[in-house]
Amino acid sequence: MCIQTNHYEKSLNFYKELLGFELISECPNFHNRNFNSWLRLGEFYIELQTGKAGESLGNLNPNTQGIVHLCLWVEDLVNEVKKFKQLGFGFILKDGQEIYHVENGGLCKLIAPEGTIIELRDNRGI
Structure with missing residues (x-):
């Protein structure tokens, strides 16, 4: 699962410190993004990334198709x-x-x- 964020440090701390994920890989300057990182909880992985340079990401809509939560x-x-x-x-x-x-x-x-x-x-x- 890939999660994009405008608030990388806050999101990284949330998943690591509060939910117990382990940071596996952190790649700065990844394809025009400030960060692209991988976190693991047991056998489950999350890809956490920032938007592309100059891009501000919009809010999640819980009433959409695809991943909701x-x-x-x-x-x-x-x-x-x-x-x-x-x-x-x-x-x-x-x-x-x-x-x-x-x-x-x-x-x-x-x-x-x-x-x-x-x-x-x-x-x-x-």
Whole structure:
């Protein structure tokens, strides 16, 4: 999955420090982009890149075809939500709640620095 960002350092920190991805490769000045990097979480990889020189990327539209959000399973959803709230990240609420019940557990959706919707899920319920 490739994620483009206008805020490379914030996005890189988000995926590494907050979601636990490992930076595998960081390529500066990659085909007219400031950065093109690869991050890994287990066997899952993300390509994180900036727009091309002079390009300002538009916002993600959650009502589009193709990839809508990135879903990750976590051990303790309640503590993850507390962590992200303390850091000032925004959430997509359902019925006024950050965490809500779905089949097989709970979930929340937060917004990454570049606008990607990140769904965090657990199977412990609420």
